[in-house]
Amino acid sequence: MARRVRPAIEVRQVRNGRGLVSTRRFLPGDAVCTFRGALVHASRLWSWWERDARRAANCIRFDADRYLDPGEGLGAFANHSCRPNAMLVVRRASLQVRAIRVIRPGDEVTHDYSTFLGADDCWSMRCNCGERACRGTVRRFDRLPGALLRTYVGLGAIPAGVLETAVEHDQ
Numbered sequence: 001m002a003r004r005v006r007p008a009i010e011v012r013q014v015r016n017g018r019g020l021v022s023t024r025r026f027l028p029g030d031a032v033c034t035f036r037g038a039l040v041h042a043s044r045l046w047s048w049w050e051r052d053a054r055r056a057a058n059c060i061r062f063d064a065d066r067y068l069d070p071g072e073g074l075g076a077f078a079n080h081s082c083r084p085n086a087m088l089v090v091r092r093a094s095l096q097v098r099a100i101r102v103i104r105p106g107d108e109v110t111h112d113y114s115t116f117l118g119a120d121d122c123w124s125m126r127c128n129c130g131e132r133a134c135r136g137t138v139r140r141f142d143r144l145p146g147a148l149l150r151t152y153v154g155l156g157a158i159p160a161g162v163l164e165t166a167v168e169h170d171q
């Protein structure tokens with residue numbers, strides 16, 4: 001008899017539509033799950049905004065030129081929080097979700113979208129995360145409050161490909 005193993009992450013109804021809910025306990029630093037998908041060039045993504053805005057909005061910055069299109073995979077249901085319990089780490093062709101706080105069974109797993117919005121990304125979003133420290137609007141990473149930005153950089157939560165987009169703005 002095969003024993004079915006319950007996945008660590010399930011897609012469920014959450015505060016803002018569907019989201020990723022943990023069925024297990026994770027400690028800071030633990031790998032929670034992986035977002036897989038197709039890597040698409042920024043120029044191709046641009047044309048999607050008119051045809052399929054939802055799909056385009058679900059794409060996650062991957063490096064200077066590419067985005068990860070999660071399709072209908074887990075990454076499509078990853079919600080933002082201004083006080084996230086996870087961060088994304090760029091792997092060879094995927095994004096690893098890693099806990100930055102204790103995650104308990106039943107908790108929604110969130111990351112801060114701003115950590116993956118480059119200085120050249122023009123996308124922003126009104127936030128409804130409900131945290132006391134909610135920033136109200138999610139914007140590109142270089143608009144984060146200084147202390148939070150330093151915390152994220154210290155954690156390695158902002159990938160090199162995103163940090164590089166601000167180089168021109170610093171000069």
Ligand SMILES: [Zn+2]
Nearest residue numbers: 082127129134
């Ligand atoms: Zn918020």
